[in-house]
Amino acid sequence: MKAPKYKVIIDYIKEQITNGIWPVGSRLPSQRDLAKQFGVNRSTIVTALDELAADGLVEGKLGMGTIVVNNTWTLMRSAPPVNWNEQVGLGTHQASLSTVQAINLAEADENLIQLSKGELSKDLFPLEEMRNVLTKVGQELEPFGYEDPKGNPLLREAIAKYLNQKGIMVHASSILVVSGALQALHLISIGLLKSESTVFLESPSYLYSLSTFQSAGMKLHGIPMDKEGIIPEMIEASHHSKNSVLYCHPNFHNPTGTLMGGKRRQQLLKLAESVQLPIIEDDVYGDLWLDSPPPPPIKSHDRHGNVLYLGSLSKSLNPGLRIGWIAGPEAVIERLADLKMQTDYGSSSLSQRVAAEWLSSGLYEKHLSKVRKQLMVRRNAALEALEKHLSTFAEWDRPAGGFFIWVKMNPDISLPDLYRKALANGVLINPGRIYSTKKMQHYRLSFANAPVEEIQKGIAILESLIEDC
Numbered sequence: 001m002k003a004p005k006y007k008v009i010i011d012y013i014k015e016q017i018t019n020g021i022w023p024v025g026s027r028l029p030s031q032r033d034l035a036k037q038f039g040v041n042r043s044t045i046v047t048a049l050d051e052l053a054a055d056g057l058v059e060g061k062l063g064m065g066t067i068v069v070n071n072t073w074t075l076m077r078s079a080p081p082v083n084w085n086e087q088v089g090l091g092t093h094q095a096s097l098s099t100v101q102a103i104n105l106a107e108a109d110e111n112l113i114q115l116s117k118g119e120l121s122k123d124l125f126p127l128e129e130m131r132n133v134l135t136k137v138g139q140e141l142e143p144f145g146y147e148d149p150k151g152n153p154l155l156r157e158a159i160a161k162y163l164n165q166k167g168i169m170v171h172a173s174s175i176l177v178v179s180g181a182l183q184a185l186h187l188i189s190i191g192l193l194k195s196e197s198t199v200f201l202e203s204p205s206y207l208y209s210l211s212t213f214q215s216a217g218m219k220l221h222g223i224p225m226d227k228e229g230i231i232p233e234m235i236e237a238s239h240h241s242k243n244s245v246l247y248c249h250p251n252f253h254n255p256t257g258t259l260m261g262g263k264r265r266q267q268l269l270k271l272a273e274s275v276q277l278p279i280i281e282d283d284v285y286g287d288l289w290l291d292s293p294p295p296p297p298i299k300s301h302d303r304h305g306n307v308l309y310l311g312s313l314s315k316s317l318n319p320g321l322r323i324g325w326i327a328g329p330e331a332v333i334e335r336l337a338d339l340k341m342q343t344d345y346g347s348s349s350l351s352q353r354v355a356a357e358w359l360s361s362g363l364y365e366k367h368l369s370k371v372r373k374q375l376m377v378r379r380n381a382a383l384e385a386l387e388k389h390l391s392t393f394a395e396w397d398r399p400a401g402g403f404f405i406w407v408k409m410n411p412d413i414s415l416p417d418l419y420r421k422a423l424a425n426g427v428l429i430n431p432g433r434i435y436s437t438k439k440m441q442h443y444r445l446s447f448a449n450a451p452v453e454e455i456q457k458g459i460a461i462l463e464s465l466i467e468d469c
Contacts, residue, residue: 005040009048012038017057017071028058028066099434100209106428113458116430117449118254118403119319124374126367130318130354133363137353144349149337151177151325152352158359159311159325166286167300168309170327176337179322179347181284181312182212183340185247188280188308189216191339192332197243200277202230204435204442206254207247222437227397229253229260232271246272246279251286251294252402255435255444259400262295269298273306284312284324287368289401290376305329313355315403316368322347323355375448378455379405382447385456389463403448406432409441417469418462419443425465427458 003011016022029037031045038044049066052058059069107117150156156172163170178184185207193199195217201207203222213220223234230248248268250260260268272279281298299309305328312324326336340346358364382405383398396407409415419431432440447455 005038006044006048006051009034009038009040009045010051013048013052014057017068020071022068024068024071026068027064028068030065099431103428103430103434106423109428111426112423113427113454113461114449115445115447115455115458116428117446118315119449120315120371121374121449121451123451124371125318126363126370129363129367133354133357133361137350137357141353147177147346147349147352149341149346150175150333151347152349152356155323155352155356155359156325158356159327162359162364163309163311163327167296168327169300170309174327174330174333176326176333176340177347177352178324178326178340179344180314180319180324181282181310182210183343184310184324184326184336185210185212185280187326187336187339187343188245189213189218191336193218193245194243197245199245199247200235200238201247202249202253202256203438204255204432204440205247205249206435208436209434220437225253225256225258227258228264229258230268232264232267235277236271236275242276244277246277247282248279248298249282249285250298251283252288252399252404254285254402255404255430255432255442256406257397257399257402257404258406259294265295265298266301269301269306273304279307280310281307282310284310284315285402286311287316288372288375288403290372290379291400294401299327305332308332313358313364316371317358317364321351321355323351375401375403378447378452381452382445382455382459385459386445389459390466393463393466403446405445405447407443407445409443411441413441413466414469415441415443418465421465421468422462425461427461429462 013022013028022028028034028049031042031049034045035042049058049060053060056070057068058066060066103116106112107114150173153172155177156175159175159177160170160172178187189212193216197218198221199207199213199218200221200223202225205222207213207220208222221238223230223238225231229250235246250265252259269279271277279298283297286294286297297309299307308326308328310324310326313321314324326333358367379399386394386396386405386407390407393413394407394409396405399405409418415431415433419429422429430444430446432442432444435444445459450458
């Protein structure tokens with residue numbers, strides 16, 4: 001005889017509790033989520049939770065939902081169990097914003113139209129070429145272990161030649177291979193900056209949705225932007241100490257898509273040199289230009305070792321490789337290399353060999369040419385759909401590259417409502433408030449991940465929801 005549905009739900013929850021997946025102190029999924037998971041009415045979930053509460057396993061707490069208060073073992077013993085929920089908040093590294101955590105979970109849902117995802121579509125993944133590269137690397141493979149602290153020598157040579165083409169005349173000894181630009185920022189924050197140092201950055205900025213610098217005790221100081229990016233005079237007018245650093249994103253800035261002009265880049269470097277303000281130049285989108293190549297990097301004008309330059313293959317090739325780099329003065333690179341060895345003993349040897357083959361063989365440039373053409377199609381489709389559906393309610397600038405369009409909505413439209421209603425209707429967008437300490441009447445729209453027809457459909461859905469917001 002088939003068990004009633006509420007019994008099936010009870011058995012499932014008991015199993016999660018007994019096996020330690022939901023330990024004491026854990027919060028159960030919401031009644032709505034459980035009802036969706038099991039395909040039942042919420043009344044069925046309530047019945048199951050009531051029985052579990054009667055057994056002393058869970059307890060409903062106002063404003064917190066349903067909490068695990070015991071498991072089947074602790075009910076038989078007098079000593080209270082470890083409450084991992086209390087331990088979770090004791091670490092020094094801050095948690096992501098709750099909205100960011102929710103977005104990260106939603107980005108894994110393939111049923112949603114992904115207008116938020118800062119990642120190339122699977123359709124743009126060079127599967128055949130990657131198979132060929134993996135085959136070649138595998139055929140040439142010899143026994144390997146930990147890499148050089150700075151990274152695989154062949155990869156660093158390939159990166160140096162690639163950077164030389166951008167005007168950055170750097171030697172392989174001044175390059176550190178990292179597991180993406182995010183690890184680069186983490187190493188810089190713990191290895192080069194004192195606690196309570198000031199990090200100047202664009203406002204808005206991607207860094208506001210991360211806790212990398214804040215967890216290391218840094219203070220973020222947002223600097224206003226115009227249509228060419230961060231405004232140098234506003235940095236000069238701000239109080240800064242010897243421990244300050246400037247983080248900037250000149251090429252196709254995340255989240256605004258802004259491209260900094262060549263003259264502005266030189267002004268920024270000149271100012272930074274005059275006030276002894278080191279620069280962290282994040283250039284992970286630099287290869288993804290669509291209309292014409294961007295101006296040379298700030299680092300290409302650096303003659304005094306003032307700039308740390310970050311690059312990555314995560315945005316332009318594939319995030320799964322986990323390969324990025326830092327270029328800077330040798331003393332700095334050696335310090336960061338030592339910290340990286342303490343952290344993870346180096347990035348994957350196999351990934352580094354694969355990345356070296358992509359960069360040194362010419363395959364990377366051929367891949368970029370294809371990606372640019374496809375991104376241009378997607379960007380143009382997104383702009384056309386925005387003009388058709390949202391021109392009455394919003395404004396935006398045409399990005400010259402990268403992944404994003406920064407959409408400013410009319411002030412009488414509730415962005416939190418639009419975000420929630422869009423998600424309920426199968427569309428995921430990134431609200432601007434996760435990129436700033438100030439209230440933002442913007443959202444970030446990505447055209448890199450969803451197919452063209454889904455981009456158009458998603459924007460049309462947004463129009464249909466605006467009247468309710």
